[in-house]
Amino acid sequence: MxxxxxxxxxxxxxxxxxxxxxxxxxxxxxxxxxxxxxxxxxxxxxxxxxxxxxxxxxxxxxxxxxxxxxxxxxxxxxxxxxxxxxxxxxxxxxxxxxxxxxxxxxxxxxxxxxxxxxxxxxxxxxxxxxxxxxxxxxxxxxxxxxxxxxxxxxxxxxxxxxxxxxxxxxxxxxxxxxxxxxxxxxxxxxxxxxxxxxxxxxxxxxxxxxxxxxxxxxxxxxxxxxxxxxxxxxxxxRMGRSLETAGLKELLYRNIDHPRWEAVAQRCLTCGACTMVCPTCFCFSIEDATDLSGQVAERWRRFDSCFTLAFSFISSGSVRTSAKARYRQWLMHKLAAWQDQFGAIGCVGCGRCITWCPVGIDITAEAAALRAEESGQLQPEPAAV
Structure with missing residues (x-):
C-alpha cells in the first residue's frame, strides 16, 4: 500500500x-x-x-x-x-x-x-x-x-x-x-x-x-x-500542521545558541509529557534493588525522560539544569541528531507532543520560527532577562 x-x-x-x-x-x-x-x-x-x-x-x-x-x-x-x-x-x-x-x-x-x-x-x-x-x-x-x-x-x-x-x-x-x-x-x-x-x-x-x-x-x-x-x-x-524537513538538521545545528531556545524555555514546564506520549522516544534509566533480607538482587529498566534533572546526572551533578538546555536537547535530538544516529528524523508527525503539552508548545512552530528568523522573515524574540 x-x-x-x-x-x-x-x-x-x-x-x-x-x-x-x-x-x-x-x-x-x-x-x-x-x-x-x-x-x-x-x-x-x-x-x-x-x-x-x-x-x-x-x-x-x-x-x-x-x-x-x-x-x-x-x-x-x-x-x-x-x-x-x-x-x-x-x-x-x-x-x-x-x-x-x-x-x-x-x-x-x-x-x-x-x-x-x-x-x-x-x-x-x-x-x-x-x-x-x-x-x-x-x-x-x-x-x-x-x-x-x-x-x-x-x-x-x-x-x-x-x-x-x-x-x-x-x-x-x-x-x-x-x-x-x-x-x-x-x-x-x-x-x-x-x-x-x-x-x-x-x-x-x-x-x-x-x-x-x-x-x-x-x-x-x-x-x-x-x-x-x-x-x-x-x-x-486536511493536515492541521506541517513540518518542512529540507535542511532541517543543518538549520538546527546552525542555531544551537539561538535566543529562541530561551524564549520557549519560559513556557516549558519540563514535565516530560511530550516524551511520555511520543511513540519513538526511548530514554530509560537502570535501577538496582535488593530485598530486605539481602538474599535477592534485581536490575530493572524504567522509562525515563531527557526532561528530568536526574537523567543527565553525573558525579558532579546534572549536565542540563535549565529548561532551555533540556528542551533544546529533546528537539535537537528528535529532529537533527536522530538523523545522524539512525538515518531518519525521529518524529513521525502524530502531533501527540503538541496536544499533550500542558502549555501547547508546538514542535512544528518552533522549527518554523528558527527557519523564518534565519531568513529574516521574522524578528527573533528577546531572550529572558
Whole structure:
C-alpha cells in the first residue's frame, strides 16, 4: 500500500467481519489490543469485542487541548491518536532485566524463560507503523540487540488502519509517514462510510493473507478502491500542521545558541509529557534493588525522560539544569541528531507532543520560527532577562 493509494488484491469486509477477525486472531493465540475509551481519552487495551471500540466518537485536538466528541455516524476508527502509543507493549515502561539469589558461593542468576506475549495490534495508524519501525532500528538494527523487544516484535501481528480524517495537530503528510500506511503491516483496513459501512482490506504479509482468507469477504470493486484512495487523499489535504524537513538538521545545528531556545524555555514546564506520549522516544534509566533480607538482587529498566534533572546526572551533578538546555536537547535530538544516529528524523508527525503539552508548545512552530528568523522573515524574540 502506497502513501495515498491502495494496491495488491483488495477485499471488502463488512462491519460484522471485524468481530470475526478478532475471533480468528485470538484463536491463533494472539492477545488482541486496540483502541477503547477510558477516562475521557482513547487508549489502547486488550480488545475482545468490536463494541469496545470508540464507535461513533472522534477526538478534537489542539495545542494543550484534547477532548472527545460525537460523530454523526458509527465509525469504528473515526479518531486520530490518543495519549497511548504501541511502544508500551513492545518495550514495557518497567521491565525486569535480571534477578539473582544469594547462595553459599555468591549469587545465582534466575533466568526468565517465559515466552513473549503474542500481540495483535488493531488500528495501527500510518504514523504509528513508522514509529514501530523506528523502534526496530533502535532496538534491533544497531550493534546491540534488545532481545526482549526482538521476541515481542517477531511475535507481533499488525492490523493497520488508514486515516480517514486528519487532526489539528497532525503533520504526517509533510514527513511522508501518512496518512496512508506503508509496508510493514499484516492487514491494512480503510473504513468506508458512504451509506454502506464496510472496510477495504489488503494483506501485507503471507500470514495476513492467510488470516484474511478465513474471514467472510468479497473482492473490492473499482468503486470501492477509488473511494478508499479518495478517503486517504482527503485526510492528507486536511493536515492541521506541517513540518518542512529540507535542511532541517543543518538549520538546527546552525542555531544551537539561538535566543529562541530561551524564549520557549519560559513556557516549558519540563514535565516530560511530550516524551511520555511520543511513540519513538526511548530514554530509560537502570535501577538496582535488593530485598530486605539481602538474599535477592534485581536490575530493572524504567522509562525515563531527557526532561528530568536526574537523567543527565553525573558525579558532579546534572549536565542540563535549565529548561532551555533540556528542551533544546529533546528537539535537537528528535529532529537533527536522530538523523545522524539512525538515518531518519525521529518524529513521525502524530502531533501527540503538541496536544499533550500542558502549555501547547508546538514542535512544528518552533522549527518554523528558527527557519523564518534565519531568513529574516521574522524578528527573533528577546531572550529572558
Amino acid at each position: 502506497g502513501a495515498y493509494e491502495l494496491d495488491g488484491s483488495p477485499y471488502v469486509l463488512e462491519r460484522a467481519a471485524l468481530q470475526e477477525l478478532l475471533d480468528v486472531l485470538r484463536a491463533h493465540g494472539y492477545t488482541t489490543v486496540g483502541p477503547q475509551i477510558e477516562h475521557g481519552a482513547i487508549v489502547y487495551d486488550e480488545l475482545h469485542r468490536i463494541e469496545e471500540l470508540p464507535i461513533g466518537w472522534t477526538d478534537v485536538q489542539e495545542g494543550g487541548s484534547y477532548r472527545l466528541e460525537r460523530r454523526n455516524d458509527d465509525a469504528l476508527f473515526g479518531y486520530n491518536v490518543g495519549p497511548h502509543s504501541w511502544k508500551r507493549f513492545l518495550s514495557p515502561p518497567l521491565r525486569l532485566l535480571w534477578r539473582a539469589r544469594k547462595t553459599e558461593d555468591g549469587f545465582e542468576f534466575v533466568v526468565d524463560e517465559e515466552p513473549p506475549p503474542r500481540y495483535a495490534f488493531i488500528g495501527v495508524r500510518a504514523c504509528e507503523l513508522h514509529a514501530i519501525q523506528q523502534l526496530d532500528a533502535i532496538y534491533m538494527a544497531g550493534p546491540a540487540t534488545d532481545k526482549d523487544y526482538q521476541r515481542r516484535r517477531e511475535a507481533l501481528f499488525i492490523v493497520a488502519v488508514n486515516c480517514g480524517k486528519a487532526g489539528n495537530t497532525c503533520f504526517c503528510a509533510s514527513l511522508g509517514t501518512g496518512p496512508g500506511v506503508g509496508p510493514g503491516y499484516d492487514i491494512a483496513l480503510t473504513e468506508l462510510l458512504d451509506g454502506e459501512h464496510r472496510f477495504v482490506a489488503v494483506a501485507g504479509s503471507v500470514h495476513g493473507a492467510e488470516i484474511l482468507e478465513t474471514i467472510p469477504h468479497r473482492s473490492a470493486t473499482d468503486a470501492d478502491i477509488a473511494l478508499a484512495e479518495a478517503t486517504i487523499a482527503q485526510a492528507a489535504r
